């Protein structure tokens with residue numbers, strides 16, 4: 001089919017592709033089972049390759065007519081898909097997961113070129129994406145209701161039904177994975193999805209759309225519309241949309257919730273965070289250091305690091321040594337562990353947080369400055385040296401606000417009670433963690449931290465079987481795990497009378 005050829009043509013250039021060599025000119029919208037060219041070129045934005053600062057492609061935002069077309073196409077597919085047995089849907093989804101697994105290196109490479117993260121990270125992202133689709137394929141055939149006996153042989157039963165056309169709106173940090181985390185449970189439950197990626201990372205969601213098509217979903221079941229805030233608004237306000245699943249910042253999440261409320265649409269919000277990690281003096285220090293590095297530097301998880309005062313010197317020595325050793329550079333090279341930040345303005349914003357932290361009294365133990373790699377190809381890229389900040393206090397901007405960059409703010413603490421109070425003193429509640437060898441303390445701390453996830457003696461692992469989501473302003477609803485089925489389906493109750501109607505009139 002034409003769309004198959006298109007999918008192949010971009011991905012097939014990947015094995016030979018190197019940083020700074022790829023240009024994308026194929027249309028990035030997808031509905032009706034194929035890539036769709038923009039109707040007009042208004043408000044076109046350049047998309048940059050973060051590692052070089054070169055223009056990779058143009059993002060042309062969809063307007064009202066295009067959004068409407070995509071939603072109509074999704075609705076038509078939904079009417080077909082919802083009638084299929086869960087096991088039939090599962091077979092198609094398993095095929096999609098298989099194709100992703102087969103093309104993992106190529107998809108990861110394309111993700112790196114658009115997002116700037118290292119190939120090591122991107123490969124993990126793509127693996128988690130197909131695992132998620134495989135997991136929900138496994139659940140598709142298990143969706144069932146309940147049978148309830150009533151007097152006189154009458155009975156009721158419940159049916160678990162899809163919601164209809166769901167909208168997914170994504171952030172730039174996990175472009176392909178977010179599209180998969182949202183579409184997999186939606187499709188398993190019999191819904192269709194129209195997905196809008198971040199305008200900075202428009203490239204790989206459409207690959208997912210082509211793979212679903214190749215696997216056998218009805219045309220229109222997973223559509224991609226490109227755009228920013230205006231296109232997102234059109235999606236949230238569209239009367240045919242039943243649900244919006246949003247990943248992004250708290251301020252945008254509030255707008256999405258307000259717009260969805262007007263149409264009484266269900267919402268899932270996966271928002272920002274400032275996750276505390278509590279490292280007690282009885283921890284296994286090497287593991288705690290590795291956990292801290294994964295938290296703050298690997299996935300740009302927005303963090304605060306509380307370290308018990310007695311072990312602060314040893315902890316800092318180890319964490320600084322390892323941070324300085326992180327290979328930063330060409331994200332497509334196997335040895336690189338940190339690539340480029342997403343954009344020049346974002347790099348400047350993160351560096352601005354470091355300057356502000358210094359003004360407020362923090363001490364930079366390493367990093368925090370831009371890097372110009374020796375490779376001339378990368379001299380326009382958005383690289384920075386990962387940073388460790390000491391002498392931090394709870395009232396500093398770097399501790400209170402989400403930085404979303406490789407900056408670790410380290411704070412000392414003395415007692416368990418004190419650190420729990422300080423860790424919870426935030427409007428965010430995405431994730432948290434504790435390192436200790438004291439099993440009772442570990443579970444007590446997990447119970448008392450106000451966050452959607454608490455990691456004990458590890459950090460930042462997200463197996464697809466495990467629900468993920470926030471407390472407080474970090475959002476609500478969950479992604480992954482069995483529970484997410486509830487967020488993409490609704491219960492219908494059917495009541496069956498076996499006798500005569502009992503009437504008062």
Ligand SMILES: NC(=O)c1ccc[n+]([C@@H]2O[C@H](COP(=O)([O-])OP(=O)(O)OC[C@H]3O[C@@H](n4cnc5c(N)ncnc54)[C@H](O)[C@@H]3O)[C@@H](O)[C@H]2O)c1
Pocket residue numbers: 169170171172173174196197198199227228229230231232233236247248249250252253255256269270271272273302402404430470474
């Ligand atoms: N909780 C999680 O799982 C999770 C995961 C990834 C990222 N995030 C958060 O995402 C943020 C970074 O991503 P970002 O900068 O892309 O966030 P953002 O809020 O700026 O944008 C997110 C998405 O919303 C769209 N959008 C913007 N205005 C809109 C509007 N008015 N209506 C509808 N859609 C609109 C954007 O185009 C983009 O696709 C951080 O706060 C980060 O913590 C959270």
Ligand SMILES: O=CCc1c[nH]cn1
Pocket residue numbers: 173174177178181
């Ligand atoms: O950024 C946080 C969690 C996540 C990972 N993939 C999608 N969301």
